[in-house]
Amino acid sequence: MSSPISSWEGASTVFTFADKPMVLGFILVVAVALTIFAIYATVRHEQVSYKSPMIKK
Amino acid sequence: MEQATPTLEELQQLIQMSNTINMEIFYWWCIALMMVIHAGFLSYEIGASRLKNALTAGVKNILAFAFIVPTFFFFGWWIYNGFSGGLIPDLDGAAASLPWASSMGPNITDNATGIFWAAFVLFAATTASIMSGALIERTRMSAFIVLAIILGSGVWILGAAWSWHPAGWLTTEWGFHDVGAAGCVHTIAGFFTLGVVMNVGARIGRFNADGSSNNIVGHSMPMSVIGLMLVIVGFFGFLGGCIIYNGGGQWTNIYGQPATLSAFAFNTLMGFSGGLIGAYLTTREPFWMMSGGLIGIVSVAPGLDVYYPPLAFVIGMGVAAAAPLVHKFLGKRGIDDAVGAFAVHGFGGFAGLVLSGIFIAGYPNVIEGSPAVNFLGQTGGAIVLAALGFIPGYFISLLMKKMGVLRVPAHAEERGLDLVEVPAQAYPEWAITGASITTVSESEVRPNTIIGETKPA
Numbered sequence: 083m084s085s086p087i088s089s090w091e092g093a094s095t096v097f098t099f100a101d102k103p104m105v106l107g108f109i110l111v112v113a114v115a116l117t118i119f120a121i122y123a124t125v126r127h128e129q130v131s132y133k134s135p136m137i138k139k
Numbered sequence: 140m141e142q143a144t145p146t147l148e149e150l151q152q153l154i155q156m157s158n159t160i161n162m163e164i165f166y167w168w169c170i171a172l173m174m175v176i177h178a179g180f181l182s183y184e185i186g187a188s189r190l191k192n193a194l195t196a197g198v199k200n201i202l203a204f205a206f207i208v209p210t211f212f213f214f215g216w217w218i219y220n221g222f223s224g225g226l227i228p229d230l231d232g233a234a235a236s237l238p239w240a241s242s243m244g245p246n247i248t249d250n251a252t253g254i255f256w257a258a259f260v261l262f263a264a265t266t267a268s269i270m271s272g273a274l275i276e277r278t279r280m281s282a283f284i285v286l287a288i289i290l291g292s293g294v295w296i297l298g299a300a301w302s303w304h305p306a307g308w309l310t311t312e313w314g315f316h317d318v319g320a321a322g323c324v325h326t327i328a329g330f331f332t333l334g335v336v337m338n339v340g341a342r343i344g345r346f347n348a349d350g351s352s353n354n355i356v357g358h359s360m361p362m363s364v365i366g367l368m369l370v371i372v373g374f375f376g377f378l379g380g381c382i383i384y385n386g387g388g389q390w391t392n393i394y395g396q397p398a399t400l401s402a403f404a405f406n407t408l409m410g411f412s413g414g415l416i417g418a419y420l421t422t423r424e425p426f427w428m429m430s431g432g433l434i435g436i437v438s439v440a441p442g443l444d445v446y447y448p449p450l451a452f453v454i455g456m457g458v459a460a461a462a463p464l465v466h467k468f469l470g471k472r473g474i475d476d477a478v479g480a481f482a483v484h485g486f487g488g489f490a491g492l493v494l495s496g497i498f499i500a501g502y503p504n505v506i507e508g509s510p511a512v513n514f515l516g517q518t519g520g521a522i523v524l525a526a527l528g529f530i531p532g533y534f535i536s537l538l539m540k541k542m543g544v545l546r547v548p549a550h551a552e553e554r555g556l557d558l559v560e561v562p563a564q565a566y567p568e569w570a571i572t573g574a575s576i577t578t579v580s581e582s583e584v585r586p587n588t589i590i591g592e593t594k595p596a
Contacts, residue, residue: 093247094247094249095241096246096247097245110239113209113213114213117210117213124284127560132550132551
């Protein structure tokens with residue numbers, strides 16, 4: 083169950099998996115890893131593009 | 140049916156909730172207006188690029204925003220709340236800002252954290268956009284993204300913790316006063332940009348071997364000018380985000396001193412118009428006039444809450460008149476800041492802070508034991524923030540340069556970055572003229588020529 087609450091009465095923190103720190107940590111790590119991967123993918127895209135015969139003199 | 144009369148306690152709860160929701164609504168719309176800043180920077184940068192680089196400039200600007208949002212969530216907000224005392228983090232004070240804290244997500248009992256976080260994200264994205272324009276047409280996308288994250292989610296927010304926070308040490312120790320973020324946003328971003336521009340080098344064809352220079356013009360000045368006007372529109376959201384909504388009480392500035400949006404309205408507009416006129420007097424051209432309007436706002440930002448409006452007009456005019464000369468001075472020293480970002484934001488913010496030391500000295504602080512606003516505090520704060528921007532900008536980009544990851548290869552720069560980086564065309568009908576693959580080498584240009592795009596036949 084992703085919901086940390088079973089009733090809205092007296093609810094405070096309501097975001098998904100708020101009551102499951104391990105899952106939260108895992109999602110956060112995935113988000114950080116994807117951000118870093120996106121930068122790596124940009125570097126790869128540049129390296130391939132700069133070597134492309136289409137743009138070589 | 141007769142309605143029950145609410146109790147005093149119920150009425151108090153009603154008013155309190157109404158105030159809380161009004162606060163959320165106020166900042167929500169400030170955030171929306173701040174988005175317009177980015178629409179403006181997008182248009183301005185695309186217009187300032189030659190046709191062969193137009194889309195890359197746009198993609199670069201959009202990606203800065205995209206990467207700042209998550210990284211500011213991961214660590215930026217924590218830096219703001221943890222480093223107000225200097226370089227040693229206050230771990231307890233910043234615990235609620237860690238990315239797994241209960242307030243860092245939907246929380247029915249916390250109406251403030253998300254909306255303030257979002258406003259600060261937009262400030263952060265503004266710093267990256269300030270840098271973005273200066274680096275167009277020759278900087279690697281990946282290098283720019285890394286630098287944007289460092290500036291937007293690291294450096295500026297550290298400066299904000301020091302200077303734009305009720306407990307920031309520059310304020311509590313030196314009496315620093317900068318309600319409109321001229322220091323932490325503009326000065327830091329401008330000086331960081333200067334450091335990067337010095338290492339990334341000039342665009343091919345900008346300077347000649349004999350020391351003379353060529354003016355590289357963008358493909359659409361109207362697009363740039365409209366973009367700058369959008370930036371100005373967005374600044375009303377930016378400055379709205381610089382004032383604290385206190386439900387049921389008077390507004391305060393970020394340091395807790397009483398302030399009004401009326402004061403901001405007077406001085407923003409007077410600074411803006413002074414800046415427009417000042418830049419017109421020294422340049423006569425619309426790009427610098429609109430930049431001048433922005434310089435006018437930036438230069439009066441430290442004292443928006445207290446300046447006499449005609450004084451804001453004079454300050455805006457003076458600083459904006461001088462800024463194009465600063466830009467020319469950099470150009471004569473071989474520094475190619477493509478859009479004058481340093482002159483507008485670095486110089487504009489720095490000069491505004493120093494002048495505020497003269498004109499708003501003596502205003503008292505409300506934080507117990509903190510000195511009143513004073514010249515040394517304002518000038519010292521400006522120097523600290525300029526150094527905080529320049530040092531990481533220069534040395535990190537120097538490291539990137541040494542690693543060969545800062546600048547695109549010369550052949551890619553000459554052919555145009557749209558051809559290299561973006562699988563789309565800005566103006567497809569124009570492509571057949573060869574405009575998008577215009578090659579300009581340094582040896583092909585004569586001194587003092589204008590390099591632009593071939594126009595369609």
